[in-house]
C-alpha cells in the first residue's frame with residue numbers, strides 16, 4: 001500500500017538573554033558549576049513572585065514577526081501543571097490560549113519546489129532544570145531552571161522527512177539572523193520534537209501520530225523521521241495497528257523505541273498564571289521591533305543575486321548562515337562589486353574546503369575578510385597565479401599571515417616578465433625535442449605538454465598566458 005506522510009514540528013529555542021525568564025539569575029547555565037545560578041524564584045521557594053523578562057518578550061516578538069505571525073494585543077501566561085523532578089515549582093509558566101505570535105508561515109525550498117509551511121504559534125515559557133542520570137541515582141542542576149524558552153509550532157503540513165529537515169534549517173537560519181538564540185543543537189538551545197503519522201494516499205482518515213524525541217542534529221531528525229515513516233508503513237502492511245505514543249531516537253542503533261504510550265491527551269490543568277498580569281503589547285512597540293528587524297535570509301539571497309550577479313545556488317549557500325553572508329559582504333566592500341563573483345568562488349570553493357576539513361566556523365577563521373580581499377587583489381592583478389593562490393590561501397588559513405607576506409617569504413610571486421620566461425622556454429624546448437617536433441607537425445596536445453614543463457620548471461610561478469604566447473612565438477619562428 002502507498003502511504004502519505006504527515007509531519008508537524010515543535011521546536012524549543014533558548015533565548016539569548018542575560019538573565020532568566022522570571023528572575024535576575026544569569027541565564028548562562030552551561031558554562032558554570034551546577035547550582036550556582038539560582039535564587040529563591042527559580043528554586044521555587046514559597047512566597048516568591050516572578051517578574052517578566054522584557055528582552056525575552058522582545059526576542060519572541062521579533063521571531064514571530066520574522067515568521068509572518070499576527071501579534072495579538074492581549075497575551076498572557078498560563079500555568080501548565082505536571083510533576084517531574086526537573087520542574088521545580090510543579091508547574092511550568094507557559095502560554096496556552098493566548099500566545100505572543102499566531103498564524104504565521106515560512107517558505108521552504110525542497111528540491112527547487114517552493115512550499116509555504118504554516119506556523120500555528122510562537123510562544124514563550126521557561127526551561128526546566130537539568131537531570132543528570134548516573135546509574136541508579138540522578139543529579140539535578142537548577143542553573144537551567146527558568147531560562148527563557150521559546151516554542152515554535154508548525155502546522156502538520158510537511159509531507160516528507162526532507163521537507164521537515166528543510167523547514168528546520170530555514171527556521172534555524174532565521175533565528176541566527178535575528179540573533180535571538182545561539183540555536184546550537186548540540187548544546188540544547190534548539191531542540192525539536194516531531195509528530196509524524198502516515199495514511200493511505202488520498203485518504204482523509206487521521207491515524208494515530210507518534211511523537212519522536214531525542215534528536216540533536218538535522219541529520220538525526222531526518223533519519224528518525226525516515227525510519228519512523230517506514231516503521232509505521234510496515235506495521236499497517238502487516239495488518240497491525242498504530243498507537244499514539246512517544247518514541248525516542250536511538251542514534252547508535254538508527255531506530256526509534258517506545259518511551260511511553262498515551263491513549264488520551266495529558267491533562268495539564270492550564271489556568272491563567274495568577275502571579276503575573278496579562279501582557280498587553282503596545283502596537284507602537286511592535287512596529288518599532290518590526291522596523292528594526294534585520295534583513296532575513298531569503299531577502300538577502302535575492303539581493304545577492306541582483307546586486308552581485310550571483311547564481312541562485314551560490315547566493316543560497318552564502319546566505320545560508322549570517323556569518324558567511326556578512327563575511328562575503330565585508331570582503332566585497334573592500335574588493336569592489338566587480339570581484340563579487342570571484343570572492344564568492346573562493347569562499348565557496350577553497351575557503352569552505354579548508355573550513356570543513358578543520359571543522360572551523362568562518363567567524364573563527366584566521367583569515368579576515370580584508371586578508372581575503374588582499375589576496376583576491378593579488379590574483380586579479382596577476383601578481384600570483386591561480387594555483388599559487390590556492391597554496392597561499394592554505395598557508396594564510398594555517399598561520400594567519402597576510403598573502404603578501406607569504407608571497408614575499410616564499411618568493412611565490414608570479415613571473416610575468418617575458419625575458420625571464422623566455423629563458424625557461426628555450427631550456428624546455430632544448431630538453432624536449434620530441435614534443436617540439438610533434439607540435440610543428442600539427443599535434444596540438446604537444447603545446448599543452450610544453451606549457452606544463454615550463455610551469456613545472458618555474459614551480460607554478462610563470463604566468464601561463466605569457467608562457468603560451470612565448471612558446472607559440474618561439475615555435476612559429478622556427
Ligand SMILES: [Zn+2]
Nearest residue numbers: 023025039042
Ligand atoms: Zn533565579
